[in-house]
Each structure stands twice: as structure tokens, then as C-alpha cells.
Amino acid sequence: MERRSLPYGKKIRVKNFVILKYSKALKKSELKEVRNMQGIPADVQKHLQRGGLPYIKVSTLAENWSVEFVCGSTMYNYIDTRQTEPEFGDILTEDSVTALHNLFVMMLADCTVFGDEEYITAKGKLLQEYMARQKAKEETPEEKAADDKVLEDVKAEEEAKANIIDMAQNINKKGGSDEGNG
Numbered sequence: 001m002e003r004r005s006l007p008y009g010k011k012i013r014v015k016n017f018v019i020l021k022y023s024k025a026l027k028k029s030e031l032k033e034v035r036n037m038q039g040i041p042a043d044v045q046k047h048l049q050r051g052g053l054p055y056i057k058v059s060t061l062a063e064n065w066s067v068e069f070v071c072g073s074t075m076y077n078y079i080d081t082r083q084t085e086p087e088f089g090d091i092l093t094e095d096s097v098t099a100l101h102n103l104f105v106m107m108l109a110d111c112t113v114f115g116d117e118e119y120i121t122a123k124g125k126l127l128q129e130y131m132a133r134q135k136a137k138e139e140t141p142e143e144k145a146a147d148d149k150v151l152e153d154v155k156a157e158e159e160a161k162a163n164i165i166d167m168a169q170n171i172n173k174k175g176g177s178d179e180g181n182g
Contacts, residue, residue: 006056006080012092015101016061019079025052056080058104065108 006012006021013019026034028050035045056079059066069076082096092100115123139147 004081006082008054013061014092014097014104017101017104018059018061018063019100020057020059021080022055022057023052024055025050058107060108065112067107067111 006019008021008023011018011020031051032045054071054076055068056076057066057068058079069079079100082100083093113119
């Protein structure tokens with residue numbers, strides 16, 4: 001099996017969904033915001049050309065639901081680098097079709113089923129658990145030690161702030177200042 005990128009402008013059917021990869025030109029304000037986030041100086045920005053970004057749009061056949069992913073996002077990368085049958089070029093393998101279809105059905109259901117408070121709470125808990133598992137997989141012992149150090153520093157800073165506030169309140173209660181006592 002070969003991993004290939006989706007072709008631009010060609011609609012690819014995945015059961016009752018359609019995938020389309022296209023380039024979307026950004027508005028001037030959107031482009032400026034992106035460039036500012038990247039730290040490109042304003043004097044350099046003046047000389048840059050207007051640009052666009054690759055997107056992948058997933059929609060139902062009836063086009064009554066759709067979602068777009070910009071280049072660089074995890075979903076964009078997952079969808080874009082799917083497996084194809086080498087002898088058929090852009091034809092998805094049966095496994096790829098099944099995996100993508102299941103993913104799209106879950107996304108559609110997640111977007112369209114509102115649910116009650118219990119459902120929403122359970123969904124939030126599942127998301128937190130998933131994020132914790134992902135962080136645990138990705139975090140090296142060095143990163144965990146660095147995170148622990150940051151947490152210790154924040155805790156020490158909060159304790160110092162609390163001590164300063166307590167001292168200020170004690171001074172205010174006594175009705176005087178602490179100047180010259182030392």
C-alpha cells in the first residue's frame with residue numbers, strides 16, 4: 001500500500017461523505033493575523049504576496065453538513081495521507097474507506113446530537129481522559145520533570161503572594177506601617 005496526498009480539486013467519495021482538498025485564499029485581515037502570530041515584522045509583511053492555505057472539506061453527499069480542516073492540523077494530515085491502491089492511483093483502499101467513514105460518522109454525530117446534561121458531562125470527562133492519555137504518551141521523563149518544576153515554582157509563588165497579602169492585612173489591622181522596624 002502506498003501513502004499519497006489527496007489531489008487538489010477532485011471530490012473523493014467515502015460512502016455517504018465527500019472529501020475535497022482545495023486552496024482557500026485568506027482575507028487581508030486573516031493573513032495579517034496569521035503573519036503576526038508567526039512574528040513576521042510589519043515592514044516585511046508589506047512586501048509579501050497575498051497567500052492561501054490548503055484545506056480539506058468533508059461533507060455529506062447532500063451537503064447538509066460539512067467540516068473543514070486547515071493544513072497542519074492533525075485531522076488534515078490524517079485525511080490527506082490515506083492509503084491508496086497502487087494500481088488504481090487515487091482509489092482508497094477498503095480499509096481506508098472504512099476508517100474514514102467511521103471517523104466521519106462519529107464527527108457528524110458529535111456535531112448534531114445535542115444530548116442532555118448527563119451526556120455532555122460524560123463526553124467532557126471522556127475528552128479529559130483522552131487528553132491525559134495522549135499527554136502521558138507524548139511526555140518524556142525530562143518534560144515531566146520540567147512540568148513538575150514549573151508547578152512547584154507556581155505553588156511557591158502563590159504561597160509567597162499569600163504571605164505578602166497576610167502581612168499587609170496584619171499591618172492594616174495594627175493601623176501602622178512597618179517602616180523603620182528592622
